[in-house]
Amino acid sequence: PAPTTAPPPAVVEDEAVHPRLAAYDEHMTRALTPFTDACAALGPEMDGVGSSVGDVWDGVRLIVELGTAHKRPKDPVSAVQPHLKPCQDGMAAVRSARIDRKFDWHLKATMEMLASVSWVVMSPPPTPASFVKDTIGSSDFWANKIRKEHKGGGEEGEKHTRFCDAMKALILDLSAYLKEYHLSGLAWNPHGKDFSEAKVGEGGARKEAKPAAAAAVTKKAPGPGGAGGIFAELQKKKTSEGDSAATGLKKVSRDQQTWRKEYKTQGDAAPAQPSASTKQPAPAPKFGAKKPLGPPKCEYQIRGCKWNVENQTRETCEGGVCKVDVTDPKQQVYVYKCQNVTIQITGKIKSVILDSCTKCGVVFDTAISACEVVNCRSVQVQATNVCPSFSIDKTDGIVVHLSKEAIGQSSFVTSKSSEMNVSWPDDSGEIKEAPIPEQFMHKLVNGSVTSQVSDLYH
Numbered sequence: 001p002a003p004t005t006a007p008p009p010a011v012v013e014d015e016a017v018h019p020r021l022a023a024y025d026e027h028m029t030r031a032l033t034p035f036t037d038a039c040a041a042l043g044p045e046m047d048g049v050g051s052s053v054g055d056v057w058d059g060v061r062l063i064v065e066l067g068t069a070h071k072r073p074k075d076p077v078s079a080v081q082p083h084l085k086p087c088q089d090g091m092a093a094v095r096s097a098r099i100d101r102k103f104d105w106h107l108k109a110t111m112e113m114l115a116s117v118s119w120v121v122m123s124p125p126p127t128p129a130s131f132v133k134d135t136i137g138s139s140d141f142w143a144n145k146i147r148k149e150h151k152g153g154g155e156e157g158e159k160h161t162r163f164c165d166a167m168k169a170l171i172l173d174l175s176a177y178l179k180e181y182h183l184s185g186l187a188w189n190p191h192g193k194d195f196s197e198a199k200v201g202e203g204g205a206r207k208e209a210k211p212a213a214a215a216a217v218t219k220k221a222p223g224p225g226g227a228g229g230i231f232a233e234l235q236k237k238k239t240s241e242g243d244s245a246a247t248g249l250k251k252v253s254r255d256q257q258t259w260r261k262e263y264k265t266q267g268d269a270a271p272a273q274p275s276a277s278t279k280q281p282a283p284a285p286k287f288g289a290k291k292p293l294g295p296p297k298c299e300y301q302i303r304g305c306k307w308n309v310e311n312q313t314r315e316t317c318e319g320g321v322c323k324v325d326v327t328d329p330k331q332q333v334y335v336y337k338c339q340n341v342t343i344q345i346t347g348k349i350k351s352v353i354l355d356s357c358t359k360c361g362v363v364f365d366t367a368i369s370a371c372e373v374v375n376c377r378s379v380q381v382q383a384t385n386v387c388p389s390f391s392i393d394k395t396d397g398i399v400v401h402l403s404k405e406a407i408g409q410s411s412f413v414t415s416k417s418s419e420m421n422v423s424w425p426d427d428s429g430e431i432k433e434a435p436i437p438e439q440f441m442h443k444l445v446n447g448s449v450t451s452q453v454s455d456l457y458h
Contacts, residue, residue, distance in 0.1 A: 018065075018068040018069075020064060020067070020068055020181045020187060021061070021064055021065055021068055023177060023180070023181055024060075024061055024064050024177065024181075027173055027174060027177045028057055028061070030173060031166075031169055031170045031173035031174070032053075032054060032170060034166045034169065034170075035050065035053065035163075035166040035167060035169075035170045036051065036053065036054050037050075037166075038159070038162045038163040038165075038166040038167075039053070039163065041159045041162065041163075042103070042106070042160070042163060045097070045099040045100060045103060046099070046103060046106060046163075048097060048099075049094055049097055049099070049103075049106070049107065049110060052090045052091075052093040052094045052097070053090065053094065053110065053114070054090075055086060055089065055090035055093070056086075056087050056090035056091055056114060056117055058086065058090075059084065059085075059086030059087035059090060060087060060117060060120060062083060062086065063083055063084070063087075063120045063186065064186075066080075066083060066195075066198055067187050067188050067189065068189055069189060069192050069193060069198075070188065070189060070193050070194065070195045070197070070198055071188055071189060071190060071191075071192050071193070071194060072188035072190075073195040073196075076123075076185075076186065077121045079195055080120065080121055080186075082200050083198070083200055087117055091111075091114050094107070094110055094114065095111065105142045105143075105145050105146050105149070106142075106160075106163065108142045109140075109141075109142035109143045109164070109167060110139075110167070112135060112138040112139040112142065113139040113167055113170070113171060115135050115138070116131070116132040116135045116171060116174060119131055119132055119178060119182070119186075120186050121186075122185065123184070123185045124184050124185065127178075127179075127183060127184065128178040128183075128184075128186075129176070129178040129179035129182075129183070130175075132171060132174050132175045133171065133172070133175040135171055136168060136171050136172070137394065137416070138374070138375075138394075139167060139168070139171065140168065141374070141393050141415075143164040143167060143168070144164075146160050146161075146163070146164055147160070147161055147164055293311040293313065293337060293339070294310065294311045294337075295311060296310065296311045296312050296313070296316040297309065297310040297311065298310075298312065298322055298324065300331075304332075305328065305330050305331045305332065305350075306331065306332050306333070306334055307324050307326070307331060307332070307334065308334055308336070309322060309324060309334065309336070309338065309343060310335075310336045310337060310338070311336075311337050311338065312338040312339075312341045312343070313338070313339050313341055314339075314340045314341055316341075317341055320340070320341055320342060321341070321342045322342070322343050322344070323346070324343065324344070324345045324346070325346050325347060326345060326346065326347030326348065327347060329347075329348045329349065329350060330350055331350060332350045332351045332352065332353070332369075333345055333349055333351075333352045333353070333364075334352075334353045334355070335352070335353065335355065335357060335360070335362065336355045336356060337357065338358075338360050339357070339358045339359060339360065340358070340359045340360070341360055341361075342360070342361040342362075342363065343360065343361070343362045343363070344363050345362070345363065345364040345365070346365065347365065348365060348366045348368070349364060349365075349366070349367055349368070350368050350369050351367055351368070351369040351370050351371065351372070352367055352371050352372075353372045353373075353374070354371075354372070354373045354374065354376050354379060354381070355374050355375060355376070356374070356375045356376065357376045357377075357379055358376070358378060358379075359378045359379070360376070360379050360380075361379065361380040361381075361382070362379070362380070362381050362382070363382045364387075365384050365385050366385040366386050366387070367383065367386075367387040367388075368388075369388070369389070370388065370389040370390065370391055371383070371389070371391070372390075372391040372392075372393075373390070373391070373392045373393070373395050373398060374393045374394060374395070375393075375394050376395045376396075377395070377396050377397055378396075378397040379395070379397070379398050379399075380398070380399045380400075380401065381398065381399075381400050381401065382400075382401035383400075383401070383402060383403060383406055383410070384403055385405060385406070386403070386405055386406045386409055386410075387406060387410055388409055388411065389412075389413065390410060390411070390412045390413070391412075391413045391414075392412065392413070392414045392415075392417045392420060392436075393414070393415050393416060393417065394415070394416045394417060395417045395420075396417065396418050396419055397419040398417070398420050398421070399421045399422070399423060399433075400412075400420075400421070400422045400423070401422075401423050401424075402422060402423070402424040404424070404425050406424075407424050412436055414436060414438070417438065418438055420435065420436035421433055421434065421435050422434060422436055435457065437453045437454065439453075439456060439457075440452065440453060440454060441453075441454055441455075
């Protein structure tokens with residue numbers, strides 16, 4: 001008997017990486033790696049912070065990979081929540097990092113930058129790309145302090161500047177990636193698996209991006225099903241005369257083409273097309289609608305020596321006043337997302353920070369370091385004794401009340417803010433008020449820019 005010939009081996013192909021996932025891997029190689037390298041150059045403490053940021057980006061990659069393989073769930077935010085644990089763990093590691101005080105601004109800038117990760121659970125408006133790009137302002141607030149502190153610091157100063165530049169480049173590169181692949185939120189696969197089949201932690205490790213010329217893709221051998229099988233079957237039906245599978249089909253005459261305009265004017269009703277779904281889409285949320293505040297907090301954290309006052313309103317405080325009793329001058333007070341309430345701080349404090357507050361008042365005795373106001377609207381700050389510095393950033397509407405002792409000692413640093421005023425008592429005890437300038441006139445003199453306050457304030 002003739003020897004049997006073994007069948008040819010099947011052509012095996014490695015599963016191709018989805019373009020969205022491949023582009024994200026390229027983003028990590030292009031922008032995240034320089035940032036982690038810049039952190040490592042600052043020493044082992046910041047190296048740990050850079051490693052934790054890398055874990056956050058790896059966690060986001062798992063979410064992107066889930067989107068490439070699954071259909072959009074009914075409630076994407078709730079469905080994705082269990083899969084966010086790697087991101088949350090990485091952010092918690094950054095937040096609780098115990099590092100040298102000289103890296104305080106680096107850590108604050110990094111935390112502001114990590115707010116951009118929220119794009120995976122948001123829906124427009126605004127678009128994820130715009131949301132991520134807006135975080136540059138808050139991270140640059142601290143990064144600019146780093147640049148100023150280490151300006152002219154030689155090789156060591158260059159390392160800190162490189163850290164700031166790499167952070168900004170990371171945010172911009174992520175924004176560009178989102179604009180191309182996730183324009184209206186996390187992209188899903190309409191032909192993928194049901195999201196209920198997704199398992200927590202599912203997903204592969206990142207692959208290094210390869211050059212296009214080196215990425216040779218081997219084709220799968222066509223099986224009996226799929227597009228390859230259909231085209232093979234049609235090819236078999238083609239005869240030597242050139243007839244194909246479509247030969248002999250009846251031609252549709254002009255009067256049978258019901259989509260034509262002249263056919264519809266004859267009074268004959270066109271056949272009704274079955275609707276894909278009779279279910280009406282849910283109304284979109286109104287733009288600018290207020291989001292509910294989280295649970296109110298007024299608690300002291302031993303780590304960091306910090307009071308956290310969050311989400312306080314007139315209804316959550318007795319008489320609309322939230323009282324904070326400071327017992328150690330090393331303690332600082334952080335006030336976040338409070339509305340229509342007065343925060344009364346008793347005792348000498350290191351510093352006080354107002355973040356994202358609306359129509360709030362803060363009264364304190366003495367601040368050793370500074371009072372910072374960020375992302376606030378219509379707030380008032382009163383120092384009954386002395387505060388050497390007030391920092392106002394991205395705030396619309398603020399009045400700073402100074403005591404007689406602080407008139408010659410307090411200074412103001414402002415940026416991207418409007419409607420700023422300062423009031424103080426004169427020698428007779430009468431209260432005076434004046435605006436803090438927000439309009440300036442700049443001139444180019446002898447190769448350098450000089451600035452002076454606009455005539456509006458004279």
